[in-house]
Amino acid sequence: MSSIAPAPPLIAAKQVVIENLIKQYGTxxxxxxxSFRVNTGEWVALMxxxxxxxxxxxxxxxxxxxxxxxxxxxxxxxxxxxxxSQMVRYRAEKxxxxxQQFHLVPYLTALENVMLAQYFHSVTDETQAExxxxxxxxxERLTHLPAQLSGGEQxxxxxxxxxxxxxxxxxxxxxxxxLDSRSGDEILMLIRDxxxxxxxxxxxxxxxxxxxxxxxxxxxLRDGRVEHDERRRPYSTASDSLEPETERMRGRERAGAPAxxxxxxxxxxx
Ligand code: ADP
Ligand code: MG
Numbered sequence: 250m251s252s253i254a255p256a257p258p259l260i261a262a263k264q265v266v267i268e269n270l271i272k273q274y275g276t277x278x279x280x281x282x283x284s285f286r287v288n289t290g291e292w293v294a295l296m297x298x299x300x301x302x303x304x305x306x307x308x309x310x311x312x313x314x315x316x317x318x319x320x321x322x323x324x325x326x327x328x329x330x331x332x333x334s335q336m337v338r339y340r341a342e343k344x345x346x347x348x349q350q351f352h353l354v355p356y357l358t359a360l361e362n363v364m365l366a367q368y369f370h371s372v373t374d375e376t377q378a379e380x381x382x383x384x385x386x387x388x389e390r391l392t393h394l395p396a397q398l399s400g401g402e403q404x405x406x407x408x409x410x411x412x413x414x415x416x417x418x419x420x421x422x423x424x425x426x427x428l429d430s431r432s433g434d435e436i437l438m439l440i441r442d443x444x445x446x447x448x449x450x451x452x453x454x455x456x457x458x459x460x461x462x463x464x465x466x467x468x469x470l471r472d473g474r475v476e477h478d479e480r481r482r483p484y485s486t487a488s489d490s491l492e493p494e495t496e497r498m499r500g501r502e503r504a505g506a507p508a509x510x511x512x513x514x515x516x517x518x519x
Contacts, residue, residue, distance in 0.1 A: 264289040264417065264450050265310065270319035272305050272473075279305040281473040282319070289417075292444055292451045294461040297470035303454045304422055306470070310452065311420045312340045324417045341366070345411030345419040345449070347440070349426040351403040353395040359406045360391040366410045381409040385439060401432030405439065412443060419444070421453040425460075437463075 265287035272280040280302045287293055295303050308314040309321060312328060321328045324343055331339060340346075353362045363378040382391060385405040395403050404424060411419060421440065425433030437460055444451045453460070461467045462481070469476045 263287060264291075264324055265452075266320065266322040267306075267310075268320040270306070270309065270321055271317045272302070272309060272314070273317040279473055280309075283470070283473070283475055284319075285468060285475060285478055287450060287452065289450055290448045291466060292441075292464050293453070294464040294467045295452055295454045295470065296456065296461055296467055297476065301470040302473040303470055305473075307420050307422050307452065307454060310418070311344045311346055312336045313346075342414060343417045345414070345416035347404070347407055347411050347419065347421040347424045349423040351395070351400075351407045351427075353403055353406055353410075355395050358392045358394060359387060359398065359409075362395070362406050363410045363413055366413045378409070378413060381413050382406070384412075384443075385409045399432065400428050401435055404428060404432070404436050408436070408439060408443070412447070412449075415447065416449060418450045418452070421451065423454050423456070425455070425457070433457075 263286040265285075267286070268284050270280050270283040271278065283302070283306065295306065297303055305314065309316050309328070310323060312331070316329055319329075323339075326339055326343065328336075328339070354365065357365070359382060360375065360378055363381055364375065367374060367378065379388075379391060382388060382405075385408050387402060387405050387409065390398060390402060393402075395406070398406065404427075408424075419440070424440065425436050428436060440451065440453070441463070443449070453464070455461060464481075466478070466480045468478045
């Protein structure tokens, strides 16, 4: 497989560089010129009302959807320049996805669901998958089917699957949206713990102010644009100048449309 073309060094300096990103669905402009940068290891909450473009942005960042114009560079990879097969490889190697709907394959065990993510690697390493499930506290549930697991446990399997390839960036689209508050809190603690231990960059879509407040940075979208971008604590390696701080977002929604699943679904269906 040909390697992914590296981005020019200047724009590859930050782990995520989004510049004037526009996404058009027919005549509907879902993203109308979004720009921001994310440093390696940052934990960013992405907020905004329903329809503001959060899922569209996450899907583009994760290579599940294409952009109309602008630049998106993740870990040195310019996403607008990737072929279909390079995009598949980008998703498998760089990105860990956690969705609101857990997207587990119902007839595969927890272990097999995690091993699916290793599809693109030549070694299907069962031990590795088992360790990943142990890390998320499911060492005793390896052979359970999704239907035999609680919602929180299913989301743990999804997290183990997302982390199996040690992704550079974890994208979570309302990961607690389908969980009761206790399971939701546990899932967030787990993501936070993994973020701290593995140093992965995390972008998490959430409507929960409590979650947002626990993140060092909140980016709020409205009508496909960045409404505000706020860092709560100084971030050690941050050198970008940011938009002036604005007051925190008040509006929030509860239910979000399920993400359109394209790439991984296809991979999973194989
Ligand atoms: P959010 O996740 O913030 O609720 P989305 O990114 O899902 O918002 O949607 C942003 C806008 O783009 C909405 O108006 C939505 O209806 C539209 N949209 C999203 N996906 C598609 C699609 N596949 N085709 C057409 N319109 C879409
Ligand atoms: Mg959404």
